[in-house]
Amino acid sequence: GESVGLHLPTLSVQEGDNSIINCAYSNSASDYFIWYKQESGKGPQFIIDIRSNMDKRQGQRVTVLLNKTVKHLSLQIAATQPGDSAVYFCAENGSGNTGKLIFGQGTTLQVKP
Amino acid sequence: DTGVSQDPRHKITKRGQNVTFRCDPISEHNRLYWYRQTLGQGPEFLTYFQNEAQLEKSRLLSDRFSAERPKGSFSTLEIQRTEQGDSAMYLCASSFSIGQGIDGELFFGEGSRLTVL
Numbered sequence: 001g002e003s004v005g006l007h008l009p010t011l012s013v014q015e016g017d018n019s020i021i022n023c024a025y026s027n028s029a030s031d032y033f034i035w036y037k038q039e040s041g042k043g044p045q046f047i048i049d050i051r052s053n054m055d056k057r058q059g060q061r062v063t064v065l066l067n068k069t070v071k072h073l074s075l076q077i078a079a080t081q082p083g084d085s086a087v088y089f090c091a092e093n094g095s096g097n098t099g100k101l102i103f104g105q106g107t108t109l110q111v112k113p
Numbered sequence: 114d115t116g117v118s119q120d121p122r123h124k125i126t127k128r129g130q131n132v133t134f135r136c137d138p139i140s141e142h143n144r145l146y147w148y149r150q151t152l153g154q155g156p157e158f159l160t161y162f163q164n165e166a167q168l169e170k171s172r173l174l175s176d177r178f179s180a181e182r183p184k185g186s187f188s189t190l191e192i193q194r195t196e197q198g199d200s201a202m203y204l205c206a207s208s209f210s211i212g213q214g215i216d217g218e219l220f221f222g223e224g225s226r227l228t229v230l
Contacts, residue, residue, distance in 0.1 A: 032215050043117075043204055043221030044156065089155045093215050099144060100169060101219060103155030 023090035138207030
């Protein structure tokens with residue numbers, strides 16, 4: 001079935017270091033991917049997206065890399081701050097021309113001061 | 114506040130009771146989504162609307178669940194004869210899309226947390 005997964009459930013980094021959160025997706029037909037951040041008790045918040053015709057996209061302090069060959073997605077956060085502590089989800093649009101997103105299980109990012 | 118609004122934020126009910134959640138999307142958004150999220154898991158897709166049309170329903174949406182978006186604006190999600198396994202956070206999201214696929218990000222509300230005793 002369709003699924004999006006993450007390699008590590010928890011990532012702990014020192015404040016100021018760079019963070020890399022990984023995601024493996026299974027559906028090669030997916031052509032749109034999004035990273036969301038979810039803080040405790042809140043809804044997911046959009047961070048950055050990428051379409052399959054791109055390998056890399058940069059935002060403010062964040063970069064998303066897409067490797068379609070191995071169906072791998074990563075989120076890089078530069079100079080990680082305490083406010084970055086949250087659960088991070090990758091999501092894909094799955095097969096077909098559907099309007100839904102399929103989410104992975106999430107990686108908890110803990111930033112140590 | 115011009116974001117996605119959900120009501121109630123918390124609902125505690127006894128098994129067998131019916132509950133209804135309401136979602137008010139961002140006003141210019143034509144798409145509205147319902148997701149369910151349990152502790153430690155990612156959001157699971159339930160259903161979505163484009164304007165008032167319900168375009169897709171997940172197999173997770175049993176016959177006890179019904180969602181409506183009668184005028185293409187707000188939406189309701191009703192769960193009949195609740196079971197303990199229905200306890201979860203119910204998330205609503207909205208977006209604006211022109212084509213069939215996803216054109217841009219989904220904006221999520223804060224969710225409605227359901228506890229079934």
